[in-house]
Amino acid sequence: xxxxxxxxxxAATGALVLGSQSKLGLAAGLDQRVQTGKSKVVIxxxxxxxxxxxxxxxxxxxxxxxxxxxxxxxxxxxxxxxKRIVRADKVIGLKVNGLGGKGVSTHLSLILAxxxxxxxxxxxxxxxxxxxxxxxxxxxxxLTISTDPNRMRCYGNDVAGYEEQSVTWGGSSVKLxxxxxxxxxxxxxxxxxxxxxxxxxxxxxxxMYGVVERPSELHGDGCNPGVADINCIPAIRDKVRFTxxxxxxxxxxxxxxxxxxxxxxxNALIVGEDRVAVDxxxxxxxxxxxxxxxxxxxxxxxxxxRYIATAxxxxxxxxxxxxxxxxxxxx
Amino acid sequence: MKYRSNWxxxxxxxxxxxxxxxxxxxxxxxxxxxxxxxxADWQKTSETRVFAAKDLWQYIDGDAEQYVSAGVVSTxxxxxxxxxxxxxxxxxxxxSDAAGARKILETGQSSDAKAVQLGDAGVxxxxxxxxxxxxxxxxxxxxxxTLDAQQALLALAHAVEAKL
Numbered sequence: 429x430x431x432x433x434x435x436x437x438x439a440a441t442g443a444l445v446l447g448s449q450s451k452l453g454l455a456a457g458l459d460q461r462v463q464t465g466k467s468k469v470v471i472x473x474x475x476x477x478x479x480x481x482x483x484x485x486x487x488x489x490x491x492x493x494x495x496x497x498x499x500x501x502x503x504x505x506x507x508x509x510x511k512r513i514v515r516a517d518k519v520i521g522l523k524v525n526g527l528g529g530k531g532v533s534t535h536l537s538l539i540l541a542x543x544x545x546x547x548x549x550x551x552x553x554x555x556x557x558x559x560x561x562x563x564x565x566x567x568x569x570x571l572t573i574s575t576d577p578n579r580m581r582c583y584g585n586d587v588a589g590y591e592e593q594s595v596t597w598g599g600s601s602v603k604l605x606x607x608x609x610x611x612x613x614x615x616x617x618x619x620x621x622x623x624x625x626x627x628x629x630x631x632x633x634x635x636m637y638g639v640v641e642r643p644s645e646l647h648g649d650g651c652n653p654g655v656a657d658i659n660c661i662p663a664i665r666d667k668v669r670f671t672x673x674x675x676x677x678x679x680x681x682x683x684x685x686x687x688x689x690x691x692x693x694x695n696a697l698i699v700g701e702d703r704v705a706v707d708x709x710x711x712x713x714x715x716x717x718x719x720x721x722x723x724x725x726x727x728x729x730x731x732x733x734r735y736i737a738t739a740x741x742x743x744x745x746x747x748x749x750x751x752x753x754x755x756x757x758x759x
Numbered sequence: 760m761k762y763r764s765n766w767x768x769x770x771x772x773x774x775x776x777x778x779x780x781x782x783x784x785x786x787x788x789x790x791x792x793x794x795x796x797x798x799a800d801w802q803k804t805s806e807t808r809v810f811a812a813k814d815l816w817q818y819i820d821g822d823a824e825q826y827v828s829a830g831v832v833s834t835x836x837x838x839x840x841x842x843x844x845x846x847x848x849x850x851x852x853x854x855s856d857a858a859g860a861r862k863i864l865e866t867g868q869s870s871d872a873k874a875v876q877l878g879d880a881g882v883x884x885x886x887x888x889x890x891x892x893x894x895x896x897x898x899x900x901x902x903x904x905t906l907d908a909q910q911a912l913l914a915l916a917h918a919v920e921a922k923l
Contacts (some may be wrong), residue, residue: 482903527820530846530902597914624821637820645818647824682867684821688886689871 467702472496516550521612526565533687536570628733704747
């Protein structure tokens with residue numbers, strides 16, 4: 429049987445017959461809020477994901493991804509499900525997160541599983557861009573830098589650069605990564621769930637700090653309103669449409685860096701379009717873990733993720749942080 | 760003429776003493792990163808990268824502020840590998856004084872930490888060792904948990920301590 433890496437190698441050379449193009453595309457085909465009035469968030473779990481090893485099993489990760497996407501889209505067949513998320517004629521960016529280093533970065537197995545399904549859904553290899561701040565962060569995810577336009581591309585902002593002009597939203601002014609502004613039609617966020625020493629929680633919205641030139645300037649006051657502000661910038665708000673959050677491994681304290689003594693394996697993916705609802709769900713998952721091991725709440729620790737409420741306020745309107753307005757599916 | 764010659768000699772000796780002393784100081788503090796095989800089965804697998812305090816966010820964005828507020832001057836880091844398999848990262852934080860190193864060590868410490876004889880104070884976990892010595896804070900982290908990880912990390916840590 430062909431391994432995933434073999435598959436991707438073949439696909440990247442263009443030898444694979446790709447699936448037919450979607451007629452729906454993301455906006456028309458997927459917006460779950462329009463369909464249900466609530467923001468749908470799926471938490472998919474697999475208790476056996478890691479087995480006895482440090483890394484999750486590749487096949488189980490693919491299975492977990494397929495279950496999550498099937499539940500989210502109400503489509504059983506993975507390729508059909510993906511066609512409701514992406515359009516085949518678009519350039520799709522995958523914004524991974526490698527800041528925490530090798531121990532707690534977006535898992536390579538998840539990235540590869542998504543790339544495989546994207547190609548099966550009709551996305552050409554050269555129209556898939558995996559990116560992060562820099563080469564080091566990408567390598568932390570286990571990725572290799574590639575700028576070949578005929579293959580899946582993978583490079584950092586250190587290669588593609590930033591826009592000369594700053595954009596401002598609220599009190600936050602930033603220079604955006606050119607990968608976002610010039611190359612991608614749509615971005616899928618692939619954050620990894622972590623505690624954050626200032627923001628409290630880092631996941632879907634905080635992952636966008638890797639899209640701006642000097643994220644350190646947005647750390648004031650627990651990254652609030654910095655996180656909410658930059659997610660309102662049109663290029664981010666409009667292009668980053670979907671989150672496949674990696675909660676297979678996490679740090680529940682001491683983040684965002686790798687602290688193995690605080691490592692935890694929730695063995696889960698958190699999927700959704702509403703980035704605020706996704707972050708609220710992730711936050712609650714971390715709170716439960718901290719309570720389980722006797723750690724204080726984020727509020728008691730002095731770093732509640734206030735930016736989540738800010739993101740849902742009347743000024744930002746990025747989504748909902750109200751559980752009553754979420755449709756949470758746990759599978 | 761004789762006096763002039765003596766002065767020349769005296770000046771030359773002073774220059775030599777200064778040079779030796781200067782070299783000695785540099786050796787003592789300049790490179791705490793053990794070379795490959797300086798510690799049994801440990802290979803240094805990357806160049807040492809150095810970040811000034813103002814650039815530390817490029818390395819540990821989100822964590823940098825706590826080090827900056829504790830007075831970090833610079834941070835050096837390199838990757839290592841044990842027996843060709845166990846990957847680890849060694850970070851050496853040079854703080855402005857010992858109090859800064861103590862602050863960071865104590866802030867991150869928890870009840871499951873095992874005290875170890877390293878520098879002025881140190882703790883070990885299954886996959887990490889952290890210690891301070893004077894103004895230096897050293898953190899070594901392994902990316903997998905193996906049976907001999909802690910002992911291997913401690914061996915590397917002792918070699919670093921000896922070079923500080």
